[in-house]
Amino acid sequence: DTEVTQTPKHLVMGMTNKKSLKCEQHMGHRAMYWYKQKAKKPPELMFVYSYEKLSINESVPSRFSPECPNSSLLNLHLHALQPEDSALYLCASSQGPDRVEGNQPQHFGDGTRLSIL
Amino acid sequence: DQQVKQNSPSLSVQEGRISILNCDYTNSMFDYFLWYKKYPAEGPTFLISISSIKDKNEDGRFTVFLNKSAKHLSLHIVPSQPGDSAVYFCAASGAQGGSEKLVFGKGTKLTVNP
Numbered sequence: 001d002t003e004v005t006q007t008p009k010h011l012v013m014g015m016t017n018k019k020s021l022k023c024e025q026h027m028g029h030r031a032m033y034w035y036k037q038k039a040k041k042p043p044e045l046m047f048v049y050s051y052e053k054l055s056i057n058e059s060v061p062s063r064f065s066p067e068c069p070n071s072s073l074l075n076l077h078l079h080a081l082q083p084e085d086s087a088l089y090l091c092a093s094s095q096g097p098d099r100v101e102g103n104q105p106q107h108f109g110d111g112t113r114l115s116i117l
Numbered sequence: 118d119q120q121v122k123q124n125s126p127s128l129s130v131q132e133g134r135i136s137i138l139n140c141d142y143t144n145s146m147f148d149y150f151l152w153y154k155k156y157p158a159e160g161p162t163f164l165i166s167i168s169s170i171k172d173k174n175e176d177g178r179f180t181v182f183l184n185k186s187a188k189h190l191s192l193h194i195v196p197s198q199p200g201d202s203a204v205y206f207c208a209a210s211g212a213q214g215g216s217e218k219l220v221f222g223k224g225t226k227l228t229v230n231p
Binding site: 004006031033041042043044045048050055056090092094103105106107108109110111 | 158
């Protein structure tokens with residue numbers, strides 16, 4: 001069982017809809033991530049939150065809006081998506097960037113399978 | 118420009134034998150390397166990692182070797198089991214983006230035949 005929980009597991013939405021993806025971890029991790037993965041491709045980084053502040057935005061279109069309400073939660077708000085945005089959206093978390101304990105791996109949830117009609 | 122390359126899209130081995138998965142990287146600033154395993158309909162699962170100050174790290178049946186001069190790492194699985202059948206991703210971090218920016222290879226699909 002993954003320690004990073006993502007909801008919903010599947011989401012179908014129209015191009016005019018507004019929806020949100022949710023991610024939760026209770027490992028005390030201080031860094032959280034959103035990735036996008038298309039079929040037969042590797043995960044691609046979208047956003048990084050470090051200590052609840054956005055630290056990396058990989059030039060993601062504004063129709064994707066991340067939010068980190070607290071250290072355990074990460075949301076991805078979706079609005080006016082395009083069919084090419086259909087993909088698996090993965091959330092991950094890790095200890096954080098301070099490297100006191102050395103490098104630490106990122107741990108992934110099982111993802112939300114998003115389909116845009 | 119692919120910074121992390123897994124040139125073998127697939128690998129098939131017999132149960133009990135060794136599986137060797139390879140990965141090459143181009144960015145000499147990478148200092149932390151990881152292997153993830155991914156089953157269909159699940160997220161990537163962390164397997165093993167290695168820091169650039171080491172050349173080998175072992176965890177049970179899994180061993181990762183790092184050759185910095187060749188910018189090459191490999192994952193050895195001994196003995197291979199049918200449950201190891203999955204897609205394996207190599208990943209690296211430590212470039213300009215810091216430890217948070219993981220760059221993944223395209224993956225190698227491993228099939229372990231009973």
